[in-house]
Amino acid sequence: MTGRVIVITSGKGGVGKTTTSANIGTALAKDGYKVVLIDTDLGLRNLDLLLGLENRIVYTIVDVIEERCKLKQALVKDKKNPNLSLLAAAQTRDKTAVNAEQLREICDTLKEENDFVLVDCPAGIEQGFQNAVAGASEAIVVTTPEMSAIRDADRIIGLLESKEEIKSYKLLLNRVRPSLIKSNEMMSVDDVVEILSCPLIGIIPEDTGIITSTNKGEPIVNDENALAGKAYRNVALRILGEEVPFLDLDEPKGFMAKIKNAFAKLKAKV
Amino acid sequence: MEKGFVENGFIIDLSSAMNTTQLVFELSSIMEHPDVKGKRVCLKLGSTDLKQSQLLSIKALIDSMDASIALIDTSSEQTKASAESLGIVVSEISANATPTIVGKAEESIKEEPVEVKEEDKTIEVVADMKIPTAPVETAEGVEDVYEEESTQELSEIIPAEHFDNDFESLAANEGLLKAEETSKYILLDTGDVLPQGVEENSANTETLPTLYLNQTLRSGQTVNYDGNILIIGDAHPGSEIVASGDITVWGILGGIAHAGSQGNVTAKVRALKLNAIQLRIAGLYARRNDTLNVPYVQKTNEFTPEEAQIEDGKIVIYKKLRRD
Incomplete structure (x- = not known):
């Protein structure tokens, strides 16, 4: 079996790389695929927190590279889904503890026994980024509809294009707020796609549930009712090659919903 | 006076x-x-x-x-x-x-x-x-x-x-009260975690030198010392304390603490508030129970000093209960 290695990157920090990694990984594992998540953000690891696995980490990627343990020992199994495991970053080291060649080796080993290897990339375009993309053949570029995030995403896409190993890259637009797009205060999805001229793989609406899910260590895809969770499940399906229409993020229709909306707008004005 | x-x-x-x-x-x-x-x-x-x-x-x-x-x-x-x-x-x-x-x-x-x-x-x-x-x-x-x-x-x-x-x-x-063994920490099945050539021992930790630190240990910081470690301050989650002897934290212990790292099974971990994400003593590793609800902010007036040690192949936590 040769799995797919996908790097999740963005350039800018805080746009949702780690949240995206955790959710897509969980969604794919729920669909029955074997998934390994690799956190490459050495010294500022968060992926373990989002998955609620912080207390189970004994060995990290640096231990694997420095041969203090076997790769298998360092994989932390998810609490709920045995298909999902995490290779955690070292919190007490920095990016220089790992190089691109070593990461490529780890990715190559892992993809032999897994369907998907998702690499959570750190912010920036320095060594951390170079390491993370080294073993990947596909990329998901996460951005938000803000000029700064788009500028950084553009830079990242340029760098990805210059890498021979990266065969394809897709755009994931995060934290979209339909109400702001409607009132022309936020760039629309079409605008972003046009600026970056990059195929879209998903649109994730802004969802306050993300905050609670992050704090609880429980990815939002596990919440059947959350809109963001549904959007992430759709992204997973698109990765698997299914054609899924993008979610209709427009404001809810129906009489009660309209009244609710009107009140919300009134409140906002006051 | x-x-x-x-x-x-x-x-x-x-x-x-x-x-x-x-x-x-x-x-x-x-x-x-x-x-x-x-x-x-x-x-x-x-x-x-x-x-x-x-x-x-x-x-x-x-x-x-x-x-x-x-x-x-x-x-x-x-x-x-x-x-x-x-x-x-x-x-x-x-x-x-x-x-x-x-x-x-x-x-x-x-x-x-x-x-x-x-x-x-x-x-x-x-x-x-x-x-x-x-x-x-x-x-x-x-x-x-x-x-x-x-x-x-x-x-x-x-x-x-x-x-x-x-x-x-x-x-x-009114002896030290033993906290419920199962509730707070769960042993991890890690296999052989002591490095090669290191054997279990029960040397007296009191004779070891003590490293005295008056600081807050933040995420990503590690202290490694061949002896006891005493920290006056908190050890935040993401920090790591490794001592061949005892670890004492006068504050909230939230990171990883590894006492008796050279195989000393009598080593202890104590803290005013023992919330370590992982407790390690000699070759035993235990993770904090997922169901344990640790509040975002710890109130300083809720301290109950606790002490962890190995007993019958388990990590046991002793608690000084307050009578109020």
Whole structure:
């Protein structure tokens, strides 16, 4: 079996790389695929927190590279889904503890026994980024509809294009707020796609549930009712090659919903 | 202030502490008591040598509990010098006063209301290292009595025989309470985690040197020391403390703590608040239970000192329960 290695990157920090990694990984594992998540953000690891696995980490990627343990020992199994495991970053080291060649080796080993290897990339375009993309053949570029995030995403896409190993890259637009797009205060999805001229793989609406899910260590895809969770499940399906229409993020229709909306707008004005 | 008298305060006898770690841990369990608030504290330090920085931290900690150091009694020249440089009064605390009351439980106070309420004008708290169970207690109304008569000699105020009998039974009944083994930490199945060539041993950690740190350990910071580690401050989640001996944190322990890293199975981890994401002692690794609900912000008045050690191949946590 040769799995797919996908790097999740963005350039800018805080746009949702780690949240995206955790959710897509969980969604794919729920669909029955074997998934390994690799956190490459050495010294500022968060992926373990989002998955609620912080207390189970004994060995990290640096231990694997420095041969203090076997790769298998360092994989932390998810609490709920045995298909999902995490290779955690070292919190007490920095990016220089790992190089691109070593990461490529780890990715190559892992993809032999897994369907998907998702690499959570750190912010920036320095060594951390170079390491993370080294073993990947596909990329998901996460951005938000803000000029700064788009500028950084553009830079990242340029760098990805210059890498021979990266065969394809897709755009994931995060934290979209339909109400702001409607009132022309936020760039629309079409605008972003046009600026970056990059195929879209998903649109994730802004969802306050993300905050609670992050704090609880429980990815939002596990919440059947959350809109963001549904959007992430759709992204997973698109990765698997299914054609899924993008979610209709427009404001809810129906009489009660309209009244609710009107009140919300009134409140906002006051 | 005359020799041997304490207005509105305590004498804390730490002279039996064998090293700084023990001293600080005992003091912490005493200072943790709410009745200490606003009191003046006299420290009997015995022959323990304290550097200026160490004494300063002890002073800062006592200050942080809204108490203050009235004077210290020490036989160590170094401690004396440290105290003088910090402007702390060094004096003998009533040389002929025998250390008497040792942590009185409220229950036993009720049983003997006469002795305690009418005669007990000053309370001396002795942290006896041989019986690490001594809880801290004060009798109600002590404060008022002090103000009325604060010039009596200690030895006259507390007749030693009133409390001698209590002490043994108290130690037996009010011993360190074992926290429920299963609830807080769960052993990880890690296989062989001790590095090659390292064997389990049970060397005495008291003879090891102690690294003294007066700082907050933040995420990503590690301390690794061949000996005991004493941290005055919090160890935040994401930090890592590795010691071949004991680890003592006077604060909230939230990161990873590995005591006895060279295989010492008698090593202990203690903290005012034991919330370590992982506890490791020698070759045993335990993770914090997922169901444990750790609040985002820890309230400083909710400390109950805890101590983790290996027992029957498990990591067991002992808790000093407060009786309020």
